[in-house]
Amino acid sequence: xxxxxxxxxxxxxxxxxxxxxxxxxxxxxxxxxxxxxxxxxxxxxxxxxxxxxxxxxxxxxxxxxxxxxxxxxxxxxxxxxxxxxxxxxxxxxxxxxxxxxxxxxxxxxxxxxxxxxxxxxxxxxxxxxxxxxxxxxxxxxxxxxxxxxxxxxxxxxxxxxxxxxxxxxxxxxxxxxxxxxxxxxxxxxxxxxxxxxxxxxxxxxxxxxxxxxxxxxxxxxxxxxxxxxxxxxxxxxxxxxxxxxxxxxxxxxxxxxxxxxxxxxxxxx
Ligand code: RUB
Numbered sequence: 001x002x003x004x005x006x007x008x009x010x011x012x013x014x015x016x017x018x019x020x021x022x023x024x025x026x027x028x029x030x031x032x033x034x035x036x037x038x039x040x041x042x043x044x045x046x047x048x049x050x051x052x053x054x055x056x057x058x059x060x061x062x063x064x065x066x067x068x069x070x071x072x073x074x075x076x077x078x079x080x081x082x083x084x085x086x087x088x089x090x091x092x093x094x095x096x097x098x099x100x101x102x103x104x105x106x107x108x109x110x111x112x113x114x115x116x117x118x119x120x121x122x123x124x125x126x127x128x129x130x131x132x133x134x135x136x137x138x139x140x141x142x143x144x145x146x147x148x149x150x151x152x153x154x155x156x157x158x159x160x161x162x163x164x165x166x167x168x169x170x171x172x173x174x175x176x177x178x179x180x181x182x183x184x185x186x187x188x189x190x191x192x193x194x195x196x197x198x199x200x201x202x203x204x205x206x207x208x209x210x211x212x213x214x215x216x217x218x219x220x221x222x223x224x225x226x227x228x229x230x231x232x233x234x235x236x237x238x239x240x241x242x243x244x245x246x247x248x249x250x251x252x253x254x255x256x257x258x259x260x261x262x263x264x265x266x267x268x269x
Pocket of ligand 1: 017019101104171172
């Protein structure tokens with residue numbers, strides 16, 4: 001009963017975004033599955049966040065491998081990613097990011113610890129404000145952060161209204177597919193603007209997010225956008241958006257800093 005209660009609490013925390021981001025969701029899902037290793041539990045966990053192939057990957061592995069071994073992968077992959085990011089960051093870089101991605105924040109924190117001199121611009125990420133989590137975490141590690149409201153995206157990327165020009169964009173990913181990546185809503189707009197202003201867009205992600213099958217886009221509760229909105233007003237709350245590979249300069253995974261097509265060759269071997 002105690003395990004069931006803990007399992008249900010983890011499910012609740014994943015659904016409510018208390019636990020958020022692909023890696024945290026996959027790790028928490030794995031923990032929950034260890035408490036309740038049944039077919040129904042797996043189905044329930046996979047129904048919580050639809051756009052999470054890494055969770056699926058990890059739950060499938062859980063039937064074959066010890067939890068410890070699966071968990072080790074996350075840190076090993078992150079360490080390799082960190083090394084590539086360290087080479088990529090140049091003095092005085094202004095790096096733009098969106099939402100909260102552990103693959104992104106961990107690599108930035110590592111670069112700061114290795115004395116890289118850069119600053120970060122980020123967006124608050126409505127409706128659930130995961131950008132605040134990013135800003136807090138980076139600031140805690142003495143990284144200079146400037147946060148913008150989502151609608152100020154163009155100002156955050158260009159040199160206007162006393163801002164600098166962001167010269168690199170780092171986005172995480174929930175899903176990596178044959179045609180491109182899926183990440184937090186807003187990512188497509190960021191990618192299109194990056195293309196327009198010739199700002200390189202880097203996707204920083206663990207390769208376990210790759211999916212050979214189509215990945216659905218999660219639609220979230222409407223009250224996250226407007227609580228008790230008039231019934232006559234239609235609201236949409238898509239959690240994620242698709243970014244075509246043509247907008248991606250490079251993807252940085254544990255396999256290296258690669259063009260998207262080279263990455264696909266690696267994962268499809
Ligand atoms: C989080 C989000 C993150 C990816 C990658 O969305 O879009 O960029 O999940 O995260 P949400 P990580 O807040 O809706 O879960 O790098 O931590 O795996």
